[in-house]
Every structure is written in C-alpha cells, then in structure tokens.
Amino acid sequence: MPRAAWIALAAFAMVPLMGVGNYYLHLVITVMLWAFIYTGWSLMGRFGLVSFGHGAFLGIGAYVTTMLWNHYGVTPWIGIPVAVILSVALAVLIGYPCFRFRITGHYFALVTLALTEVVRLIIVALRDHTGGSLGVTPNIGLVGGESFSLVALQFSSKEVFFYIALMFWLLGLYIWHRIDTSMMRYALEAVGQEEDASASVGINVTRTKLLITMLSAALTALGGALYGQYQLYINPDTMGGIGVSLQIVFAVIAGGMFVQLGPTVGALFTLMLAEGLRVAVGNEVHGLDSTIYGLMLVLFIIFMPNGILGKIIEVRARKSATGGTATA
Amino acid sequence: MLQLESVSAGYGSFQALFDVSLKVDAGEAVAVIGPNGAGKTTLLRVVSKLIEVSGGAVSMEGVPLAAVPAHRVIELGIAHVPENRRLFPRLTVEENLRIGAYPQAARARFEERLAFVYSLFPRMRERRQQLAGTLSGGEQQMCAIGRGLMSGPKLLLLDEPSAGLAPVIVQQVFELVQKIRKEGYTVLIVEQNIRQVLKVVDRAYLLEVGRIKRSGKSAELLASDDIRRAYIGL
C-alpha cells in the first residue's frame, strides 16, 4: 500500500480523539459497519454470484446473538461465533444444491431472495421470542455507572465503537485483498465466465463457490451482530428481508463492485444520501430516501453498471489511453 | 426480380462479401455455389436483412431494401428458409407452418396456403400434430421449406438445404426443389453440394472468399473443367 494511504489511515484513526462529537462519530461508525457488510457481500457479487438474500445472514447474525443474550444470558463472545456458524450452515444448505446442480443467474437470485424473506418470516413468526415486527433490544448489560461491559459486549462510548468498527472495516478490506490476490480469485473468475471449461481444467467448481459463499455469509453475519451490539435495537426489516438485501446490492453497485474500496464508497454514498435527505426533508416524509434509492439503483444499472468508482477508473483509463502521460 | 449491386457486408470488423453483384429473374432458379466459408449464408442474410450491407444495394422488384426493416422483408415477397432448418422444436408441424403465414396478407389466405403445402408435402399432413423437434432431418427440411411457402412468396431463399442430411435424403430434398420449381416459384439456392444443385437450377454463381468468381448457365458450369476438378472431384 502506498505510503500516502498509511498516513491517511493513521490520521483517520485519530478522529475520535479530536472531539468531533457523537453525531459525526455515529455517522462514521455506521459507514464503516455497513462498508464492512457490503465488502463481505461483494466477495460473492464480483464473481457473478449475485445474492439478493444477504439480509438473511444479517438477520441471523443480529438475532441469534441478541436472543442468546436476552434469553439465556450467553455472552456475545460466544453468541456471535454461534450466529456466524449458523449463517455459514445456512449458506451451505442453500449453496450446496445450487452449486452442485449449476443453478446460477436467475434461479440463484430468486432462491436467495426467497431465502431472505423466509428468514424474516421466521423471525416474525417467533414473535414471542423475537418481538416480531416490532423488533427487540438487547438487554442492557451495563450495570450502575459502567461505561462498558466486556461480557455483554456493549459500550456506551462511541469512541470505543469507532475503533471496533475501524478494525472490522479494515479486516474486511484485508480479506478482500487476500481473495483478490489468491489463486481462488482466478478460479472464481474462470468459473464466473465459463463453468464447464473451468471444471475441465480441474477447478472444483462447487467447492470454490461454496467457500466464497461461506466466507461472505460469515462476514455478513458478523456485521449484523456488530450492528446489533452498536445500535442496540434490531428489527426484521433492518436486519433481514428483501429491503436490506437490495440495499446491500444497491450500495455495492453504486460504489463499484470490482474495486476494493467500491463497497466503502457505496456505504458512504448511501449514508450521505439518507442523512442528507433526512436533514433536508425531515423524518416525516416517510420513504423518500428509499424512493430515491430505488430510482438511483435503476439509473445506476442502466447508465453506470460499474458504479461511481468504476466509472471514475474507466474515465481515467480512457484519458491515459488517448494520449497524455500515463498515470501512476 | 432480385438485384444485388456491388454488395459488401460482414460481421463487425470481419468482411464476408466483397462487391458482389447478382440477379435473379422471375421464374428462374439460381444457385450460389462455393466452398465452406465463402460467404454464401451471409449473402442470403443480406437479402433477408438479418444483416445490413456496408456497401452496395439490394432491391426486390425495383424496391430498394435499404429502408425496409428485417421483419417486413417478407411482405416484399421474400421468404428465407434458414440454414439448418431452424424449426421451432417445441411447436407442432402445423404450428410451424402456421407461423410461416404470420404476415397479414398471408393470414387471410391461411387455410388455402396450408392445403397447398400439405398437397405438396403429404408427409407433413400425416405428422401435423407432431413436435417439429422430433422429425427426421429430411422431414424437418420439408417442413422448413413448407413454412417458407406458407407466406405465398415470390422469391424463395434456400440456405444449404442439403446440409447435414444423408445422401438419400439429399436426393429427396432436391426432388422437392424441382417440385417447387414446377409450381412456378422463383428460387435462390445457396449450396455446397454443387453437383446436385446444378441439376435443378438454370444458372449459378460461384462464390469464393466473398467474391463472385464465375457465373453462367448450370450446364456450362457443370461442363467446365476447373469447376469439375476443384469441386466435383472428377
């Protein structure tokens, strides 16, 4: 990584210490958490495994952790890994038949879409435990004047969460980078282009796809659980269902699916859009931000399928190709 | 009837036809012969406007085809029976024939046309409810030609009707072509099987690597030494 990036990162890490205030910290944390989730999704998306169902893994991540804590007092240190394992299990359960029998494209998208809705339905159906559509709050584990509880994995100060979110965001980027530079990346790209040919050169198509799916599911579930611990409120529509699944897809597309920082740009973009609208129009106009999201998603797919970042890269590449000095 | 003047055409950056000129008069049967990859299929596609010309002009009965969209070429009386039959496999024989009569003018005379095609090809009537994908090669060719006839065309384009068929069936197919000729149809056939096709057409053009190398009456060409040596192997 170029030195300038390291310096920028270090500067960024100082942000909470500069007393920017809770509101801005909250924005930054939210962006980083979602950037982490979006990056996790893009591990599948960039290789043609477009899932419309990652809301399912978010939901499992958030709800399993919270339910174990609320009903059984199980610390999220254990709850989160359990949630992740369950998500991975579900990913395998759905992924295996899909990949084994070469279900791709439309079929696969529909199956994932149905998956996320069913998870949401189950969450709502178990309303006695999960609070149904109204959502649920993890029991506050902060006793007395405590500002944090390691057992409950809850922190009242945003500064701490900033570093947690930062850590995971960087983790997500790191994993993306490792995949990008691994042999698996070439295997996945080959599979994405021409499955039969890939199989004939010895790539175990099913296993490769399954592995990336498991990883993606795990990261997403982790993100969901973290989000739950941060927001301290989850409901089946924000942590599950088609809505959030589509939101993930939209953000990654808008930011750029094939670039490491693309999902992060997408998170920044969607958050700024939502906040901007909220500030400009106020909370009363229900659904305006989503309406604009939807419209933008459609417009993006039609005009900018490689996202904002992708477009910028494309434009710069064209400039350097048509004469002028080569850029770094 | 059909006139190609200095036509050039291709696919993207690949040019398949160079400055091709030919004509087909009413009532004639004309063949375009040549080896694989000569551009024969491209030629027919230019006529039916599946591809656009990059140079030159095509006209039918004086009407230039340049402004005519592909799906309206059939209204000018040109019916193209594509290479490899290209029947709709999950439609029945009768449904395939039916869709050949899709244009409004043909629809009005559908029953009459159907009866005519069945009289030409009785085997098709026998198999009318059979799925086209389950027909034998020769039957498929019959059905494909029948489908082309359903629109009551003035000019029938046949793209390699003998392709992929057993020699015995090929005989039958060319007998069919004879039959159609006797009904008075004008035919432009594109073929690799030079010997057989020259027996059923009046004139032929030799197309090699996208250019017309020779043309003449079929008897002449059959008799010519270099054609016989290069293509008929005698």
Added chain:
Amino acid sequence: MEIFDVFLLETVLNGLLFGGVLALLALGLNLVFGVIDVVWICYAELMMIGMYAVYFLYTVHHVPLLIAFVIGIATVALAGVALHQFVIRPVLASEPINQLLVTGGVLFFLQAAATLAFGVQFRNLGLALPSVTLGEIMLPQSRIYAAGTALVAMLGLWVFLKKTFLGIAIRAISQDRAIMPLMGVNPGRIYLITSAIGGGLAGLGACLLVLQYDVHPAIGLTFGPITFLVCVLGGLGNMLGGFIAAFIFAQLISIGGFFFHIEWGYVMAFAFFIIMMFVRPQGLLGGKR
C-alpha cells in the same frame, strides 16, 4: 374426529382456491421469463399498483367495482409495458444480472414510492363478502370468485397461446429468437405485447387479491417471494410446471397454517422447496436451459 376432518377438508379446499390465484401470478411471471428471458423481480409490486388503483377507484371515487377492475388491469398492463420499454430494454443486451438488479431496483422504488404516496396504513376495500356454506364447510365467496376467475383467465391465455397467430409467435420467440424476423415477426413488438399481458395478469391478480387482502406498501412481500418459489419449483419459464407447483405450494401453506400458525405454513412450504432443490433442482418440469 369428524369435526377435525371437516376442518381439514375446508383447509384443503381453501388451499385449492388460494392455489388458483397463485397459479395465475406464477403464469404471468413465467410468461415474461419464457419470452423475454427476464425475471420481473418487481412483479408483486406491479400487482400492488393494481391493488391501490382498484382501492382508490372504488372507495374514494366510487367507481363501480367491475369497472375499477378493468381500469386496474389496464393500469398494470400499461405499467408492464412501461417497465419493459424504459427499464428493461436498455439492459437487455447486458448481463442477466443487470436485468435482475434493475427490476430489483424497481421493486425498491415502487415500495418506497407507495409508502411516500399512500403511507403505511393497511387499506381494505371494505367489502364484506359472505361465505358460502357447504354443509359444515365455510368458503369465503371472495376466494371462490378469485379462483374461478383465475381459472377462466388461465384457460383464456392457453387458448390465446395455442390458437392465435400472435400466441404462436409468442411461444415461438422463446425457442428461436434470431429467425423471428424471417417470419415477419417484430421481436420488439412481441416483447411489448408480452409485457402487457404479463402486467395484465398481475393486474388481474391484484383485482382478485384486493377482495381478500388489505393493500399496503409491503403487500408485494407477501406474494412476491412465494410466486418466485412457485415458478422455480415448477421449472422457471414452464407455465404448466408453475401451474402445478402453485397448487402444491398453496396446499402446503394452507395445511401448515392449519396445524401451526400461518407463518409456519410458509416456512413449511419453503422447507419443501429446499428439499426439492436437492431432489430436482431444475424444477418439476424444468429442463436444462
């Protein structure tokens, strides 16, 4: 024991009735996919438009119900055409994923726009149609009408596809797109007509469902996913398969809801779907595409 049987029978019959409407929805989706090779992820949201149209026409503008239905169907048919012309046509040439994403975007957009325009309240036509009593079994009239109309519509569609020139062209285009111009068929026009029919079927579904269910911005989520599952189960693009799968699914939902809570009925149906994915992943009547 007898009472138990009767209620079960009632459940099965209700399931059949529900299956009828589900089959209609699946038909529309399968038709569009079979012809244009695009899945309208926002299909149920198109239906939602129809439901809102009928609702407002009938309750606010006091338009007679049947006329409201006709206008509703026409509205959604138009929406289908607009969807194809403005949203799908630009991406027809790019990867299938983009087509899915773009209709996903429309889903998002329509749901949010509905929230914006109409609010989140549940709205009901307020028609209290009585139930028909057969012995000890009670079947809601609305359900019977819905199923009956759906069956008639499906029959009508079958006749159209089988017997008319346009219908045959629609069936042909999915088998060999490239040579359609040779037949004198303009593929673009066929796509628009198919989109209109697909929209119209969704519109009809809307009319039938608005009799029984409340309309609200998320109503698409109640029917969309199961419609997709039904289509995939029956073999995506296969209309007969979807038809059969619809009834199977409806029964599972109905019976599941009878023995447990209604949501569990859906869960059961989905579990069945997963099992089928292992047993016959291309769907009941699906072949290799």
